[in-house]
Amino acid sequence: MATPKKLLIIDDDPDFVDGIKTILRKAQYEVDVAYNPKDGFKALETGQYDLLLLDIMMGRGAEGIMVARKMRKDTRLREIPVLIITGIREQIAFLFPGEQVHPRFVAVDELVEKPIEPTLLLEKVEALLKEAKVKKAKAT
Amino acid sequence: MKAYAYFPGCSLEKMALSYHQSALECARRLDLEFQELDDWNCCGTTAYFAIDQLLSYTLSARNLALAEKKKLDMVTPCAGCYKNAYFTNVTLKRDADLAEHINEALKEDDLHYAGTNQVYHLLEVFCNDVGVQEIKKRVTQSLNSLRVAPYYGCQIVRPRKDHEEVENPRYFEDLIAATGATPVEYQLKMRCCGGSLLITSRKAAFSMARNLLQNAMDNGAAVIATACPMCQVNLECYQQQINQEFGARFSVPILYFTQLLGLALGASPKELGFGSELVSASAVLAQIRNKETSTTQSPYIRHATS
Amino acid sequence: MDTRPTFYQEITNMMYATHGDPISTCIQCGTCSGTCPVVEFMDHTPRDLIGMIRADLKDEVLASNTYWYCASCFHCNVRCPAHIDIADLMYTLKRYSIWKNQYPEGLIGPTFAETFVKMILSGGRSYEPVLAPAYIFNYGLQGFLNEALTATGLLLKGRIPVLPPRIKRLDNFRRMVGHIIPASNLVGEAK
Ligand code: SF4
Ligand code: SF4
Ligand code: SF4
Ligand code: SF4
Numbered sequence: 001m002a003t004p005k006k007l008l009i010i011d012d013d014p015d016f017v018d019g020i021k022t023i024l025r026k027a028q029y030e031v032d033v034a035y036n037p038k039d040g041f042k043a044l045e046t047g048q049y050d051l052l053l054l055d056i057m058m059g060r061g062a063e064g065i066m067v068a069r070k071m072r073k074d075t076r077l078r079e080i081p082v083l084i085i086t087g088i089r090e091q092i093a094f095l096f097p098g099e100q101v102h103p104r105f106v107a108v109d110e111l112v113e114k115p116i117e118p119t120l121l122l123e124k125v126e127a128l129l130k131e132a133k134v135k136k137a138k139a140t
Numbered sequence: 141m142k143a144y145a146y147f148p149g150c151s152l153e154k155m156a157l158s159y160h161q162s163a164l165e166c167a168r169r170l171d172l173e174f175q176e177l178d179d180w181n182c183c184g185t186t187a188y189f190a191i192d193q194l195l196s197y198t199l200s201a202r203n204l205a206l207a208e209k210k211k212l213d214m215v216t217p218c219a220g221c222y223k224n225a226y227f228t229n230v231t232l233k234r235d236a237d238l239a240e241h242i243n244e245a246l247k248e249d250d251l252h253y254a255g256t257n258q259v260y261h262l263l264e265v266f267c268n269d270v271g272v273q274e275i276k277k278r279v280t281q282s283l284n285s286l287r288v289a290p291y292y293g294c295q296i297v298r299p300r301k302d303h304e305e306v307e308n309p310r311y312f313e314d315l316i317a318a319t320g321a322t323p324v325e326y327q328l329k330m331r332c333c334g335g336s337l338l339i340t341s342r343k344a345a346f347s348m349a350r351n352l353l354q355n356a357m358d359n360g361a362a363v364i365a366t367a368c369p370m371c372q373v374n375l376e377c378y379q380q381q382i383n384q385e386f387g388a389r390f391s392v393p394i395l396y397f398t399q400l401l402g403l404a405l406g407a408s409p410k411e412l413g414f415g416s417e418l419v420s421a422s423a424v425l426a427q428i429r430n431k432e433t434s435t436t437q438s439p440y441i442r443h444a445t446s
Numbered sequence: 447m448d449t450r451p452t453f454y455q456e457i458t459n460m461m462y463a464t465h466g467d468p469i470s471t472c473i474q475c476g477t478c479s480g481t482c483p484v485v486e487f488m489d490h491t492p493r494d495l496i497g498m499i500r501a502d503l504k505d506e507v508l509a510s511n512t513y514w515y516c517a518s519c520f521h522c523n524v525r526c527p528a529h530i531d532i533a534d535l536m537y538t539l540k541r542y543s544i545w546k547n548q549y550p551e552g553l554i555g556p557t558f559a560e561t562f563v564k565m566i567l568s569g570g571r572s573y574e575p576v577l578a579p580a581y582i583f584n585y586g587l588q589g590f591l592n593e594a595l596t597a598t599g600l601l602l603k604g605r606i607p608v609l610p611p612r613i614k615r616l617d618n619f620r621r622m623v624g625h626i627i628p629a630s631n632l633v634g635e636a637k
Pocket of ligand 1: 149150151152181182183184218220221
């Protein structure tokens with residue numbers, strides 16, 4: 001069997017993290033968690049991850065976007081697929097009644113809103129990992 | 141002639157127009173050039189901060205960048221705007237990541253903020269850059285021992301910026317004395333007026349404003365001088381409601397310090413935006429004009445024994 | 447690196463970017479409580495609230511009105527012997543409770559904060575910042591004009607504008623905000 005894929009979650013909500021961590025571990029992924037964006041970026045820089053699951057509203061505001069933007073500037077981190085999972089509609093709902101939530105100015109691979117169905121989560125993760133693999137194969 | 145980028149802030153467009161007019165009038169008479177920022181935006185008061193600090197920094201950064209583009213330091217008469225701009229400047233200098241993130245956003249308006257300029261409150265520009273001695277020399281119309289209570293409020297002196305005096309600053313008093321008026325000593329000169337609590341709790345807000353008015357009056361103030369549109373509105377507009385609530389009889393004029401300074405520098409009441417007060421300032425004006433009948437006592441004074 | 451954070455750690459995580467170790471140095475001296483001008487209206491003093499956070503009393507902290515009554519006057523900040531940014535802690539608690547939808551019932555502080563932000567984002571400027579949000583929120587625009595007239599007399603003195611102000615480069619402004627808040631409707635055409 002191939003070595004398990006390594007995922008990083010950056011999310012400040014312990015309840016949510018507990019939930020998806022369990023789902024992902026059951027599906028044989030190796031999962032690390034950072035509960036604030038600063039620790040999260042440090043983990044990205046020091047570790048080897050195949051995928052990042054990223055929250056938006058953390059710390060002083062939408063710091064998840066800051067993390068994504070910073071990753072795109074780094075040649076190595078740029079290759080890591082990013083799945084944004086956000087509860088922003090709930091958190092500052094007044095800003096976009098019925099509107100699409102999107103960090104339009106930063107390239108992220110996928111965005112889903114909380115709460116997320118376990119099967120959908122696994123589907124998205126799998127698809128992004130596959131895509132990254134194809135991209136890598138093409139590049140070499 | 142020293143030039144500054146002048147950021148008036150939303151309140152000064154209408155509600156605090158007299159502050160705007162008198163600030164510009166004083167600047168002119170003190171040979172300062174205030175260039176109003178082109179297309180400035182609201183910097184977001186404390187309310188923003190609760191939900192999104194990054195947004196708050198961004199809003200202030202746009203104004204700072206507009207000033208930097210003119211290669212000028214920024215001066216603002218609003219204590220709230222001052223605090224926001226000051227700490228945005230400091231924070232962006234300290235946090236390169238954040239500065240980069242915000243500059244990415246500023247590009248949308250062809251702006252960039254490098255943090256090369258400084259932020260001052262109007263009071264600082266007059267007291268430090270021009271200097272109290274210089275102002276004293278320029279006074280043509282003494283304020284005639286009018287008893288003026290300087291109200292510092294919260295956000296000019298706090299939070300601490302460097303090693304400055306935060307318990308008992310004196311520059312506002314010195315400025316008032318330079319105009320020939322008598323600065324009133326009172327304990328609550330730096331206490332919060334409660335303005336930001338008007339929405340959360342009127343009761344708390346009114347009680348804080350009441351304490352402040354009472355303290356100034358007990359110490360013989362004929363007028364309170366403010367350096368912030370929020371403080372001014374809060375202390376002036378709610379006096380009637382405070383009177384009802386507490387069975388008090390406050391009728392204290394609340395003027396901008398620039399209106400008093402302007403009079404001392406020889407400007408007319410009209411040039412300084414007098415006339416839109418809710419609590420009449422005519423007694424104040426009369427005392428300044430009429431040297432013969434001047435009193436050093438406040439008409440509102442309450443004696444401790446009474 | 448995946449031990450579940452306590453409530454105390456959640457709050458410090460939220461303050462982490464600005465303050466490395468935000469409240470652990472509190473010596474519970476009570477200077478903040480003695481300084482606070484609003485303390486008589488708070489159900490817990492600032493000092494007690496810090497103690498409660500450190501004791502992980504999440505429900506009690508979130509049910510408290512203390513941080514909503516904080517006027518951000520920074521008086522405690524400049525006196526705290528441990529240099530704790532207490533006002534920022536209060537902001538953080540507001541943010542935490544808004545993001546989690548867990549603020550005490552009946553408080554209009556959070557709704558007000560939202561109304562205010564919305565107003566500024568729509569025009570780039572605030573419509574009489576001190577008065578308008580409170581009145582518009584409670585009574586609508588007409589009510590605002592009526593209330594402001596009768597309650598404060600400002601309208602009578604010509605000190606209330608008739609229309610909310612707008613900045614000129616509003617489209618640029620909204621796109622700028624769109625970089626900071628990921629919302630598509632901010633970026634669209636300004637109405
Ligand atoms: S802080 Fe207040 S006065 Fe300053 S720009 Fe914003 S709304 Fe206007
Ligand atoms: S509450 Fe009053 S004194 Fe304090 S910052 Fe607001 S306006 Fe200024
Ligand atoms: S003043 Fe500072 S050290 Fe003292 S109780 Fe308050 S926060 Fe703690
Ligand atoms: S900042 Fe808040 S907690 Fe501190 S003294 Fe002022 S009102 Fe009280």
